[in-house]
Amino acid sequence: xxxxxxxxxxxxxxxxxxxxxxxxxxxxxxxxxxxxxxxxxxxxxxxxxxxxxxxxxxxxxxxxxxxxxxxxxxxxxxxxxxxxxxxxxxxxxxxxxxxxxxx
Amino acid sequence: xxxxxxxxxxxxxxxxxxxxxxxxxxxxxxxxxxxxxxxxxxxxxxxxxxxxxxxxxxxxxxxxxxxxxxxxxxxxxxxxxxxxxxxxxxxxxxxxxxxxxxxxxxxxxxxxxxxxxxxxxxxxxxxxxxxxxxxxxxxxxxxxxxxxxxxxxxxxxxxxxxxxxxxxxxxxxxxxxxxxxxxxxxxxxxxxxxxxxxxxxxxxxxxxxxxxxxxxxxxxxxxxxxxxxxxxxxxxxxxxxxxxxxxxxxxxxxxxxxxxxxxxxxxxxxxxxxxxxxxxxxxxxxxxxxxxxxxxxxxxxxxxxxxxxxxxxxxxxxxxxxxxxxxxxxxxxxxxxxxxxxxxxxxxxxxxxxxxxxxxxxxxxxxxxxxxxxxxxxxxxxxxxxxxxxxxxxxxxxxxxxxxxxxxxxxxxxxxxxxxxxxxxxxxxxxxxxxxxxxxxxxxxxxxxxxxxxxxxxxxxxxxxx
Numbered sequence: 001x002x003x004x005x006x007x008x009x010x011x012x013x014x015x016x017x018x019x020x021x022x023x024x025x026x027x028x029x030x031x032x033x034x035x036x037x038x039x040x041x042x043x044x045x046x047x048x049x050x051x052x053x054x055x056x057x058x059x060x061x062x063x064x065x066x067x068x069x070x071x072x073x074x075x076x077x078x079x080x081x082x083x084x085x086x087x088x089x090x091x092x093x094x095x096x097x098x099x100x101x102x103x
Numbered sequence: 104x105x106x107x108x109x110x111x112x113x114x115x116x117x118x119x120x121x122x123x124x125x126x127x128x129x130x131x132x133x134x135x136x137x138x139x140x141x142x143x144x145x146x147x148x149x150x151x152x153x154x155x156x157x158x159x160x161x162x163x164x165x166x167x168x169x170x171x172x173x174x175x176x177x178x179x180x181x182x183x184x185x186x187x188x189x190x191x192x193x194x195x196x197x198x199x200x201x202x203x204x205x206x207x208x209x210x211x212x213x214x215x216x217x218x219x220x221x222x223x224x225x226x227x228x229x230x231x232x233x234x235x236x237x238x239x240x241x242x243x244x245x246x247x248x249x250x251x252x253x254x255x256x257x258x259x260x261x262x263x264x265x266x267x268x269x270x271x272x273x274x275x276x277x278x279x280x281x282x283x284x285x286x287x288x289x290x291x292x293x294x295x296x297x298x299x300x301x302x303x304x305x306x307x308x309x310x311x312x313x314x315x316x317x318x319x320x321x322x323x324x325x326x327x328x329x330x331x332x333x334x335x336x337x338x339x340x341x342x343x344x345x346x347x348x349x350x351x352x353x354x355x356x357x358x359x360x361x362x363x364x365x366x367x368x369x370x371x372x373x374x375x376x377x378x379x380x381x382x383x384x385x386x387x388x389x390x391x392x393x394x395x396x397x398x399x400x401x402x403x404x405x406x407x408x409x410x411x412x413x414x415x416x417x418x419x420x421x422x423x424x425x426x427x428x429x430x431x432x433x434x435x436x437x438x439x440x441x442x443x444x445x446x447x448x449x450x451x452x453x454x455x456x457x458x459x460x461x462x463x464x465x466x467x468x469x470x471x472x473x474x475x476x477x478x479x480x481x482x483x484x485x486x487x488x489x490x491x492x493x494x495x496x497x498x499x500x501x502x503x504x505x506x507x508x509x510x511x512x513x514x515x516x517x518x519x520x521x522x523x524x525x526x527x528x529x530x531x532x533x534x535x536x537x538x539x540x541x542x543x544x545x546x547x548x549x550x551x552x553x554x555x556x557x558x559x560x561x562x563x564x565x566x567x568x569x
Contacts, residue, residue: 005225008336008344015332015345018124019352025131028450029470031357031457032188034130035324037140038353039195041123042324042331044147044346045202046169047154048338052209053168054159061212062164064205069168070175072202076151077173078195080144081180082188087140089185089464090133 033086040079046072115153116342122146123346127353133470150342185465186422189454190251193320196327197244203330204237204297210337211293221286226337231280233333234293235300240326242304247319250308251454257313266374269306275299307373313419314496316454318361318372325354357456364450364476366512395531398549400558403490403525404565407433410487410523412443414479416516417459418452420493420528424555427466430492433559434468436566446472447479447489447516449497480517489521491542493528493555499540509538524548527555 001009026034049072053065123146129139159165176195183191207230214222249255279296283289311319332347334340362369407413415434421427434444446468452459460473474482483489491498498518501508518524524547531543531550542548551558 002223002225004339005229005336008339008341011341012332012335012344012348015120015348016352019127019349020356022124022127022131022349023353023356025128027131027133028448028457028475029460029464029473030130030133030136032192032455032461033136033140033457034127034353035321035357035456036188036192037127037130037143038328038350039192039199039324040140040147041126041143041346042199042327042350043195044119044150044343045199045206045331045334046147047150048206048331048334048340048343049168049202050151050154050159050165051157051338051340052206052213053164054157054161055213056161056164056209061209062161064209065161065164066168066171068202068205068209069165070172071198071205073169073172074176075172075195075199075202076147076176078176078180078191078198080140080147081177082183082191082195083140084137084144085180086185086188086461086464087133087137089461089467090136090470091464091467 030090033083033090036079036083036086040076040083043072043076043079046076048072112153112157113341115149116340119146119150119153119342120345122149123349127349184425185427185462186425187252188461189316189320189458190248192455193244193247193251193323196320196323197241197248200237200240200244200323200327200330202237203327203334204234204241204300206334207231207233207237207337208293208297211289215289222289224284227284227286227289229333229336231283231293231296233330233337234297235276235280236326236333237330238297238300239304239307240323240330242301243308243319243326244304244323246305246308247311247316247323250311250313251316257316259312260309265306265310269303272299272303272306276303310374311372313454314451315365315372317451317456317458318358318365318369320455321354321357321361322369323354325351325358328352328354361451361456364514365510366514395543396546396549398525398551400551400561401565402549403551403562404569406523406525407437407442407488407490407562408440408566408569410437410442412445412482412486413437413488413490414445414447414482414486414518414521416447416449416489416491416494416498416518417463418449418492418494418497419454419458420495420555422453422458422462422493424493426492426556426559427462427468429556429559429563431463431466431468433563433566434472436563440566444472445474445479445482447476447518448473449476449494449516452494452497476514476516483517483520486521488523488525489518491518491524491526492559495528495540496538498542499538500545501538501541505541518542519545519547522547525551527551527553527558529554
C-alpha cells in the first residue's frame, strides 16, 4: 500500500468515527431527513464526476461522461431539494388551540 | 527544499468537509435541521465551484450534465408526493452509486490508455472496490425503487437455489475483480466484474419483502457512501473520502438500528426471505376464516370521542391511502373534546427509517406528539382506544408469544394492552410479511374495513355530529 492510500485510509477511518458520533445524536423523528441529507452528501461524487468527465476525449467516452455528470447532479440537486422539503414540515407544537369558533 | 504549497482547491475541500459535518450535527434537532441541510448544501456548492477550476477540457460535457441532472433532480424533488419519498430517496441513491462506478470506470480507461499496461495495485484495487460497490448500489437501488413504486411486486421473490446462484455471482465478481487487480486482460475482466456486480445488485434485493425495505434502503445508502469514499481513494481526493465515510457511517448505523427494531440480523434480512414460506401458496386467503368483529365509522366515533386517551398507530397503509391529513383532522376534533391523542411510531413502520414521522409532519402533526416504541408501550395499558391505521406486523402479538412465528422476538407496539383496539384495514389480507395477526381475533378488537382515508373521513364527520 502506498503512503498516500494509507493517509487517505486514515482520514476515512477518522471520518467514520466522526460520522457515528454526530449521527447517533439524530432523533428517530429526523431519520428520514437524515437519510435524505446523507443521500445528498454522497452526491459529492459529482466532484469526481467532473474531474473525470471533464477530460474525456473520445466521443463515446464523452457521452458516458454526460450520463455520469447527469447521474451525480441528479443525486446532489434532488437530494438537497427533497431534504429541504421534508424539513420545512417539521415544526414544534404551537400553543394556539384550534381557533375554530361556532360550537 | 521548500515545502510544496497546498493546492488552493484543497482549502475549499476542507471547508466543504467541515460544513458537511456541521450540517449533520445540526440535524440532531428539528429546530436546527433546516439550517443544517443548508450548511451541507453550501459545502457542496463550495466543492463544486472549486472543482470547476480544475483543468476541465470538455466544458459541454459538464455543462449539459449538470443542467440536465439539476433540472430533473429539482423538478422531481419538488413534484414528488411525501408518500413516495422512500422510492425517491432510493432513486437518488442509485444515481449516486451509478455515478461512483462510472467515475472509477472512466479512471481505469484513462490509466489503461496512458500507461504501459501494468497498473499499480493501489489504483486497480480502489477502482474495483468503487466499481463493484457502486454497481451493486445502483442496481439494488433501482430494484428497491421498482418495488416501492409497485412497478413490480413488493413481496419477496424467491426461487429454488437462490442462495447458490447469488453465491456464484458473488464469486464471479470476486474472481474477475482479482484478475483486473492482477492486470490480467484488464478491460475484459473489468466488464465482466461490472456486469456481475449489477446482476448481484438486482438479485440481492429480489427476495426482500416490503416490510424489510427500511433496512435495505439504509443499507443501500451506506453502500453508496462507501462507494463515494472509494472514489476518493481512486482520485486521491479527501473531500470524497470524508463525505463518503460520513454517509457510510450513517447508513450503517441506521441499518443496524432497523435490524435491532426487527430483532433480526442483517444477514437474516438479506438471506431470510421474510415470511416467504407462508406466502408462497395462496396463504393470503387463509385470514378470511378468522373470527373478527367489524364495526361502522359511527361506532368508532362514539368510542374515540368519549375516551380519555387515544393512541394512533400509523403504518404503511396510512401512507398508501394518503390518510395523514385526515388522521390529523380526527386528532384535532378529538383534542377539542378534551381527548389526549398520541402517536405510536414503530421504528420500522413504513418503508424507510422515520417514514411515518415525515408523513405526519407533512400533515402538521407536531413532532412532540409522536412517541417512540419504548416510550409509548407502557402507555397502552392506560389507553382507552388504540387506533391502528394500516399497520400490521408491528402490532402482531405473535411476535411476543408464538415461537413458530417468523416475526417471533421482534419488538412490537403493545396495542393489545389497550382497553379497545380499532384496526383500519382494506381487507383481511395479511401484511407484507404474509403472517396472520392474532390481534384481529382479540375480543377487544374491532375492524373498520375500507380505504383508510375514507374511513377516517367518515369517523371525523361522525365525531362532529355527536
